[in-house]
Amino acid sequence: MTESEKKCQEELVVLKKEFEEFVYIVSHDIKTPMRAISNITTWIEEDLGGNADKEVLDNFRLLKIRVERLENMMNALLELSRVSRSEMELYEVNIPKLVNDCIEMLDNKSNAEFHFTYHLKKENIVTLGKKLQKVLFSLLDNAVRFHDKEKKNVFVEVNENETDYEIKITDDGPGIPEGVKDKIFSIFYTVNSKDVVDSTGAGLAISSKIIKMVGGAFQYTPAVNSGSIFTFNWPKQ
Template identity: 85%
Template sequence: MTASEKKCQEELVVLKKEFEEFVYIVSHDIKTPLRAISNLTTWIEEDLGNNADNAILDNFRLLKNRVERLEKMMSALLELSRVNKTEMELYEVNIPKLVNDCIAILDDKSNVDFHFIYNLKNENTVTMGKKLQKVLFSLLDNAIRFHDKEEKNIFVEIIENETDYEIKVSDDGPGIPEDVRDKIFSIFYTVNSKDIVDSTGAGLAITSKIIKLAGGAFKYTPAVNNGSVFKFNWPKQ
């Protein structure tokens, strides 16, 4: 490595550290005034009492909704900045159980059928369990949250190879329009308006960063039935 390359690398490390510190400070310190705005809105509502105009109350609810959304975005930004600093522990997990645990904590599983394909030499593996759980949960939650049909089918396929696991989460939902597929891994981007689907738009960005941290690759492809297929490989430790 030349002196110039070494200097560039050192500067990059410093800039990365400064950026992470900036993101932490901004996302952490903004939460306090946001909570204050929400509390003040509630107090004003209480002061107005039962005689308040419905239009005013609707505006207060809209204001609190926007504050809550911004608070969630700040939390997501903080989580993204700390991906490579938290929950890095290696421990043994049972892969089918890990998938079932993710499904168990999903908010809304009504009218959802889950389909599993496991091709595993050993169901247990030592890995960054919390990170893998975060990825699987995010993809399952994403598949359900953006589904457009009353009856939903979610497919999970995990194949064990010599050096990694090929993991695929797919659905029979609306899929993602071709003209926006290159944007879906960007922080805060959502295909649908945030007023239509309650989402920060940070899930895929965080998921992508976790997979890169683990040494894997992540990609989206459209399903044959117009649904979505998210596929990634998770290297063995």
């Protein structure tokens, strides 16, 4: 390593530390005043009692929703900054069971039908289980949450290769407009307004960073008729 490369490496370490400290301050210390705003709003509602104007109560409700969303975004930012430092335990997981567990955790799956295709030599793998679960849950949640039809079809396909698993999540929803598909992996970006679909817009950014950390690949392609296809490769080692 040359002297110039060594200096750049040292500066990168310093910048990374400063970034992590900044993220911690933003995502941790700001939570207290945000919660105070929500609490004060609730106290004012209670003081007004039954005589409160409906429009005023609606505005209080919107204020609390905005505060909650901001807190969720701060939590997501903190999670993104800690991808390579938290939940790094290796343990054995069963892939079909892990998929089913993620589906059970979804809170908006009532009108969704899931279809599974597994081509596996072994269902079990020793890996960063929490990280794989995070990616799977995020993609399944997006497939259901952003769906625009009454009946929602979600397809899960897992193929085992020599060195990795190729996992594909497909839906028959609205898809992603061609002009914004390059933005979907950016932190906090959402195709729909956050007032239309409640989401922080951080799931794909966190998933992308996790997959990159483990040495995998992640891509989006539009489905043939409509919908989205998210494919990622998860290394066995």
